[in-house]
Amino acid sequence: MAGVLAGALALAGCSQQPSATPEKGKSQLMPQPFGKLPDGTAIDLYTLSNGKGMEARIMTYGATLVSLTAPDKTGKYADVVQGMDSVDGYVKGVPYFGATIGRYGNRIGHAQFTLEGQTYHTPKNDGDNTLHGGVQGFDKRVWTARDTGNGVEFTYVSKDGEEGFPGTLTSKVVYSVTPENELRIEYTATTDKPTVLNLTNHSYFNLAGQGEGDILGHEVTILADRFTPVDAGLIPTGELKPVAGTPFDFTKSTAIGARIEQKDQQLIFGKGYDHNWVLNGTGMKKAAEVYEPKTGRVMEVMTDQPGLQFYTGNFLDGKTVGKGGAVYKQHDAFCMEPQKFPNSVNVPEWKEKSNAILRPGETYKQTTIYKFGVVK
Numbered sequence: 001m002a003g004v005l006a007g008a009l010a011l012a013g014c015s016q017q018p019s020a021t022p023e024k025g026k027s028q029l030m031p032q033p034f035g036k037l038p039d040g041t042a043i044d045l046y047t048l049s050n051g052k053g054m055e056a057r058i059m060t061y062g063a064t065l066v067s068l069t070a071p072d073k074t075g076k077y078a079d080v081v082q083g084m085d086s087v088d089g090y091v092k093g094v095p096y097f098g099a100t101i102g103r104y105g106n107r108i109g110h111a112q113f114t115l116e117g118q119t120y121h122t123p124k125n126d127g128d129n130t131l132h133g134g135v136q137g138f139d140k141r142v143w144t145a146r147d148t149g150n151g152v153e154f155t156y157v158s159k160d161g162e163e164g165f166p167g168t169l170t171s172k173v174v175y176s177v178t179p180e181n182e183l184r185i186e187y188t189a190t191t192d193k194p195t196v197l198n199l200t201n202h203s204y205f206n207l208a209g210q211g212e213g214d215i216l217g218h219e220v221t222i223l224a225d226r227f228t229p230v231d232a233g234l235i236p237t238g239e240l241k242p243v244a245g246t247p248f249d250f251t252k253s254t255a256i257g258a259r260i261e262q263k264d265q266q267l268i269f270g271k272g273y274d275h276n277w278v279l280n281g282t283g284m285k286k287a288a289e290v291y292e293p294k295t296g297r298v299m300e301v302m303t304d305q306p307g308l309q310f311y312t313g314n315f316l317d318g319k320t321v322g323k324g325g326a327v328y329k330q331h332d333a334f335c336m337e338p339q340k341f342p343n344s345v346n347v348p349e350w351k352e353k354s355n356a357i358l359r360p361g362e363t364y365k366q367t368t369i370y371k372f373g374v375v376k
């Protein structure tokens with residue numbers, strides 16, 4: 001472990017520690033074994049540190065964020081994401097804890113889409129729909145890791161036809177942590193045939209610390225005047241509905257639990273919040289802020305994506321025993337997944353605002369930042 005941390009500290013750009021600088025061409029990041037897949041494939045865990053106390057650990061299975069520490073108002077660090085103690089737990093089945101989601105985040109309605117006149121069928125792994133890229137999405141693939149000098153880059157090459165999607169898609173995800181207590185996640189992807197994609201990260205946050213109970217007291221702001229209502233299968237209806245006057249209005253900081261039990265059809269469909277917000281503005285922008293009153297922890301989300309899926313752990317059922325024996329119950333965590341709007345591939349009206357098509361010669365790019373601070 002000490003070796004891992006030393007490597008990670010060097011990685012964080014601690015130039016005041018020249019002795020920690022490795023020889024030229026030698027990796028600064030020392031992966032740690034994190035268990036094996038049933039077929040014997042070894043899974044590695046990479047630790048990034050910003051040299052100030054914040055630490056992120058990411059494994060090659062699913063390019064998954066396994067842990068992330070952030071300080072509270074007294075300076076005490078805690079792990080603020082749910083996860084498992086080794087890769088076995090993930091293989092046995094978790095609801096995408098910390099994973100990189102692809103090829104297509106969230107749902108594709110009726111598990112099909114048409115691209116350039118051809119209809120493609122993807123697996124029905126969520127009722128009649130495809131969820132998070134199908135049965136063997138990117139969260140269940142082994143990614144290749146590379147030290148970039150100031151972060152770790154994970155690469156996965158998805159074959160033409162994999163899970164029904166056209167084109168060989170090469171995706172790269174770079175994780176880094178900065179002295180400003182940011183976790184940065186930067187994605188790029190290229191294809192050899194026209195295809196569709198929607199990459200995101202599915203971390204389950206609890207700013208009181210993972211395993212520290214529910215998130216209903218967390219106060220949330222989402223910088224979005226509209227959201228995309230869904231049908232009973234959680235497929236957007238196509239409407240961009242104003243949040244004003246609904247329990248989906250988080251334009252002013254509001255506790256997650258304040259309205260979650262309201263007899264609102266959308267909350268009933270989602271069993272809580274499980275919806276996409278239409279972020280105000282374009283380009284890189286602040287999407288959301290979450291404040292946890294007991295610890296004073298604050299998380300800001302910045303992204304260049306048009307949508308933010310805010311999910312309140314509605315399907316967590318107390319059956320998953322995670323890190324350190326923590327039992328994860330309904331609403332014990334929340335997700336903020338920046339992405340294109342769900343089912344964009346089937347909604348032509350969204351093409352301009354939420355284009356999920358990638359063609360040869362183009363490069364898909366996405367940046368999302370989770371920034372941690374405190375309010376004292």
Ligand code: GLA
Pocket residue numbers: 095096106131234274309311315335
């Ligand atoms: C997303 C979906 C939810 C659920 C979770 C994983 O956030 O929108 O409906 O499937 O992933 O359990």
